[in-house]
Amino acid sequence: MTEEQMAERRAVGALSSTVLDCPDPERLAAFYRLLTGWEVTYRSEAYVFIGDGPVRIGFQRVGEFRPPAWPSDGARAHLDFTVPELASAVAELLAAGATKPEHQAGGDHWVTLLDPDGHPFCLAIPE
Known part of the structure; x- marks a missing residue:
């Protein structure tokens, strides 16, 4: 087609x-x-x-839930969210149980976090 x-x-x-x-x-x-x-x-x-x-x-x-591996070459999906200010959003979500993996691919553009069960998600400021 x-x-x-x-x-x-x-x-x-x-x-x-x-x-x-x-x-x-x-x-x-x-x-x-x-x-x-x-x-x-x-x-x-x-x-x-x-x-x-x-x-x-x-x-x-x-x-018997097993969290996805981050980062990995296997198939996976993740959610992306925009936030008004990156540093304060990261701090608030870390305090709520998220973790920040060492591997960060976004540079200054976005941050990857893992939710309390290990699912990766990204935070970015609107473009």
Whole structure:
């Protein structure tokens, strides 16, 4: 299919959520609520979702959870967030349970942190 054909094609679907595996959905949702300011939109024993608009972040309980390796050459995904000021956001999230890995690929442009369960995410100031 050409680029022109792709541009004319209607969307098949819309992104509604990104879900992170974790051992404790309530705990990880609380961390990301601090980061985003989003409210809980759904909760059950196995899931918690937070959101503020059409896209949500979900947290799914997984037994024997193993965090992703950072950095690694294997397949993985991560979330990117913009913050008004990088240093203060990093300090607040470190105090809330994030860790800052030694490997930082962003230079002065962004910072990679690991959430309390080890998922990498990046913080950057708006361009």
